[in-house]
Amino acid sequence: MLGHAPALRQGPRGRLESMSGPGPEDVQPTAHENVDRFLTGLVTVVPFIALAVVAWQLWNDLLHPSDVVVFGLMYIPLALGITVGFHRHLTHRSFKARPWVRSTLAILGSAAIEGPVISWVADHRKHHAFSDRDGDPHSPHAHDGLLRGLFHAHLGWLFIHTERANRRRYAPDLLDDPAIAFIDRTFGLWVLAGLAVPFGLGWLIGGSLDTALTGLLWGGAVRMLVLHHVTYSINSLCHVFGRRRFAVDDQSRNLAWLSVLSFGESWHHNHHAFPTSAHHGLRRRELDLSSLVIRGLRRLGLAWDVVEISPQRQAGKLAA
8 A cells, every 4th residue: 555644534614634544424325325326327328329329320421510519519518517617616616706607517517417516526525535545436546456446446436335425524515505505406407408408409500300319419428428438537547547747645647638528637646736726737738628717717707716836836746
């Protein structure tokens, strides 16, 4: 086992507390576990079935230009709902935003169908508290073989409930936020919206039921397949492959080629070095679309108190 500094856990009101290891209070009590596993399996398998339909569609020259447009119109805002909303704003509080911006980001992230917002945030905060140690919900390390570890970090952990974060311990601030708590409770509504919108876009752009259905295919199922596995790759690939330059107590890595699809999330080692930073791409050549969006929100007066890491602070954390 690698040596680590004492871990931190999310305490009341979002404060970080020192801890030596996970305890029973860190794990979310199980409820409807079999139903949750069934739904997780459904969300995992259906996009792969859709991929087979896409292959048939391409083979038979049935791809509509509207399909690609709908995919982009859905992928970009929903991905930003995860990267800017769920992750940088709600999990790490790297910037403050107007209430309607905060709620909109939470809704977009929910429509991406990666789970209810408070559960997502709680799991990610627990990941940081125990990164690559016992208690990390999705570390690829400390498993029997690299491939087994990568599978666990990428997908397998979603079906295991013994390490899922206790929402009351890790996200009390969000449970006490009426708007976010409402969005969390109505997760199913946003899932349906995330599927209804591409259907409607396909109809509006293509003008037929056929393009509406293929819009649902590309803007719903295919978008879900790509976005899910890009997100999962941050948990798996970015803790095994890539470059490191800061002194951190985990195995996080920067994976440059994934930065385009992940909107900057794959500068994951940078993020673990400075978790509250609004910008994961810390060098000029490190493409980070999410960072650009946050900068844009700040210029419009919709975001403020944006956390930025000075070059001096970065230099002070460089690995020897």
